[in-house]
Amino acid sequence: MSVYSYELETIKGELISMEQYKGKVLIVVNTASKCGFTPQYADLQKLYAEYKEQGLEILGFPSNQFGEQEPGANSDVQSFCQMNYGVTFPLFTKTDVRGEAAHPLFKHLTEEAPFDGFETSNPSGKMLNSFLQEELPHYLEGNSIKWNFTKFLIDREGNVIKRFESTDEPFEMKANIEQLLQFSLT
Template sequence: MSVYPFNVSTIRGEEKSLESYAGQVLVIVNTASKCGFTPQYSELQKLYEAYKDRGVTVLGFPCNQFGAQEPGTNDEIHTFCQLNYGVSFPLFDKVEVLGEDKHPLFAYLTEQAPFEGFDTEHPGGKILSSILEQQGLLEGNDIKWNFTKFLIDREGRVAGRFESTVEPADMYAAIEELL
């Protein structure tokens, strides 16, 4: 299977099949506007600009399930991303990535790319690991926090998972392998 059978809604409410991205390398990421990792929007935009002409697209999916750090409407999120980070990559409707209402795309992504832990050498990784462990949320393959990134190859298969603490620039080598 691949990501192509999934349908999503753009941030403007239009239905879109991921089949429309067939043949491209994708970076699918759950985002939030009020998170310590929000500056990754800038790095994701740089990644998109560096690779879009080579067939790489970043797909951003806002999510309000981690610390209620994405409380805005789709219009507010879109405006925030453009004004503060110059985001020009596609953004989608706010989704749930956990629980009973988890979007099927994210159920598939987490099934294909299990959680392997945070880099505890990274200050954010150490903090997130500690907090999530205390809350009993460190186990399992669910997304653990905002800005979890999934790398998808040109055939639509999951090629990697990069946790919140991994900067988008640290994904360049993995992207190059898929081009």
């Protein structure tokens, strides 16, 4: 299966196919409004504004699975993102991204881009890794999503190219995004 095989529900409740994103470079990210990584919305929006015309789409999936950091209704999430971060990229309905109830898209993404650990040389990577080891060690097992703001970069043909963990800042993806945007579908 490819990423284009999945159907998604937008934050407004409309069912769409991932096929509508064929030919685009995608960032798929699980998000939350009350997380230490929530300010990443600002940089994700900056990337979207800079590269949207060249073919970048960012797809945000709010999830309440990590510390219940996304407690509001879908309408609350949408309002929060627009008012606080000016988010204009597509948002989807609150979604389970790990465990048995995980959306099939996220199961696919984590199979294609396995967990490779946190960059513990940076403070946030060290902190999140320590927190999970102490409080939720089972979260570190396997390839599932570990926390909010895990980002998957997908090329124009639907191939999952790279996984960026919560502790990776959105601008760290910039060189990879630019490289993928240079390639056109033939």
